[in-house]
Amino acid sequence: MRRWWAIENDGSPQPNVLGSGSFRVLSLQFWAMAIATGVGAGLGGGLLMRLLRAVQHAAWPYRAGDNFLAAVQHASPTRILLVVTGAGCVAGISRFILRQGILHQGSGHGGELAQKIWFSNGRLSPFPTVLRAVTSIVIVGLGASLGREAAPKQIGALAASVLAQWASLPNSQRRLLSACGAGAGIAAVYNVPFGGAIFALEVLLGTISLPLVPPALATAVVATAVSWLLLPNEPTYQIPFYSVSSSQMVWSAVAGPIIGMVAVFYVRLISMADVMKSGRLFSLVAPLTVFAALGATAIAFPHLLGNGKDVVQMMFAGQPGLALVLAILVLKPLATAACLASGAPGGLFTPTFTLGALLGGALGQIWLFGWPGAPPGSFAIIGACALLAAATQGPVSAVVLTLELTRRLDTLMVPVILATAGAVGVARMIESRSLYSARIHLGRAAVARLPGTVSTAAKLSELQRSLLDTGRRSVSVVDESGTPVGEVTRDCAVRPSPNALPLETATAADFVTAGETGTMPIPLPARSRRTAPRKSR
Incomplete structure (x- = not known):
């Protein structure tokens, strides 16, 4: 007699249930x-x-x-x-x-x-x-x-x-x-x-x-x-209680696509800035020049300095006027792109969140002229989450991060998700790259145009699709510079070895069966060669 804890599903397997060996x-x-x-x-x-x-x-x-x-x-x-x-x-x-x-x-x-x-x-x-x-x-x-x-x-x-x-x-x-x-x-x-x-x-x-x-x-x-041994256990942003209104709902549906288009512009701006990083001769001059210009501009607009955390806090509280918000909205992404183009190391998470808060706040203040009643800070919160989601192509992570950063987002969850869905949908239709993948200027996007060739970073599903589409017994694999590293046969892609597990993070490089040495790089499209990252000697 089978115990109740040993009873298994005798019908068709459920696709959302993990196997015993997962x-x-x-x-x-x-x-x-x-x-x-x-x-x-x-x-x-x-x-x-x-x-x-x-x-x-x-x-x-x-x-x-x-x-x-x-x-x-x-x-x-x-x-x-x-x-x-x-x-x-x-x-x-x-x-x-x-x-x-x-x-x-x-x-x-x-x-x-x-x-x-x-x-x-x-x-x-x-x-x-x-x-x-x-x-x-x-x-x-x-x-x-x-x-x-x-x-x-x-x-x-x-x-x-x-x-x-x-x-x-x-x-x-x-x-x-x-x-x-x-x-x-x-x-x-x-x-x-x-x-x-x-x-x-x-x-x-x-x-x-x-x-x-x-x-x-x-x-x-x-x-x-x-x-917590070194840092306080508290939310990053302190926001008041914001209730949901019909004005916010309609605004979220209208503003979402606009935020998505701005996210596309921002992703392309960052990608361009990353390509423009100075060469060896200007490694010292470029940062000095860019930061001196930033310091001079910051005398009039100190909000440009730093990652933007305090600007976001001000926007969430609905404090700045429209004229100041519009000025920072234009200057802040340009300042971030300039710092990045100079070769300075730094992140993009909070600057992106800041841009979204500024954009949402500006659009919200304009909206309130025709439909008053909603608090201005609520629009900034919705805009920050939506633009972060569209720029990173990560809607789930953006909503979760905004929820944990404020610990008060639950009251605005419906308009946030509505704006986020619109922003991500529009952004993906125009630009397939995210804020982070756009800084990888060579690799999968470049070799995808070469028949029978995949990048070392191609995922297993992409590798199998290439084998099916070409009908070949094997495909060539190249690294990010276009240099051949070997080939992957159909049998290896269908029957992966245990060393390739977990398959969710496996790439074509894990299935290469025959490497080549001394080979010349495969010629890449002209656009990809222009954006190839410079290598140090």
Whole structure:
């Protein structure tokens, strides 16, 4: 007689039920490395935020109860110009050191983190990564118009990279652990454990697959708990209670597509700025020039400095007037793109959130002239979430992050989701790239136009689709520079080896059966060659 706990479904299998071996793909060794990665990300993130606070208080004239924006507003014009120009000096020296190879070079000394996860199997070099992270924190504290999350993301991914190397994990598990480490870094510094985990899955890995959720959650939760040893356990933004009205509902339906089009422009602006990074001869000059111009502009508009956290808080409270909001709305993304084009390291999460809050607030204030009654700050919250979702192509993670950052979003959940759906839908119709994938200028998008060829970063589904579409027994695999690395046969793609598990993070590089050496790079389309990242000697 079968026990009640042993009864199995005798009918057709349910597609949303995991098989008994789904979690066995990840060994106990992987889980131990995931927990250790969470500890490293939590401690690293906490220390970096302590460093940011120390730099801000040393550079700007803080008074009791001041936030960063208030401290900048208390500074004299000369001090603003000198401090921000000093940030350019720090960024230039750091980039010059990295490009000259004074420190050990290798995978991880530059480039977007998503590129390192997919093209380098999550491998990051310790010394360049730490230098970039510390530089990012220092220049943000000095006024760079970039996000602070890039540093903890890199440190979390670096912890995962070192642990994966020590444990000799397969490449597929390396990618998963590195993405979880990066998400844990965000979770630690913003106190968003669920949002950090979903960000790692949806934005960095491109899939919210059930077998990947437990390790992402475990890493983010551990990192957040550890960060409480150094950071306060409180929401990032303090907002009042906002009720839902019919005005907000109609506005969300109308504003969503507009926000999506602005997100497309912003993604393309950031991609262009990333391409324009100066060469070796201008590694020192470009940051100095850009930051000096930023400091001069910030004398009149101090809101441009920093990652924009205090501007978002003001928008959520509905404080700034329309004229000031419109001015910052135009200048803030230009300032962020200029800092990025100069080669300064930094994140884009909070600047993107700031742009969304400004856009939502501006559209909301204009809307209130014709349909008054709703609080202006509510429009800023809805706009911030919608633009973040459209720019990162991560609607679920954007909603979860906004909910955890404010801890009061539940009252506006319906208009938020309505605007987010409209923004993401329009953005995906116009631009398939996200804010992060747009900074990978070579790889899958370039080789997709070459018949019978896939990138090393192509996922298993993309690899199988290429084999089916071409009808060939094998396809060629090239790296991000267009150099052939081998081929994948149909049998290998259909019958993957255990080393390729979990398949959700497996790429074409894991199925290569025959490599070639001394081969010439495959010629890529002209546009891709122009946007290829420069390599250091």
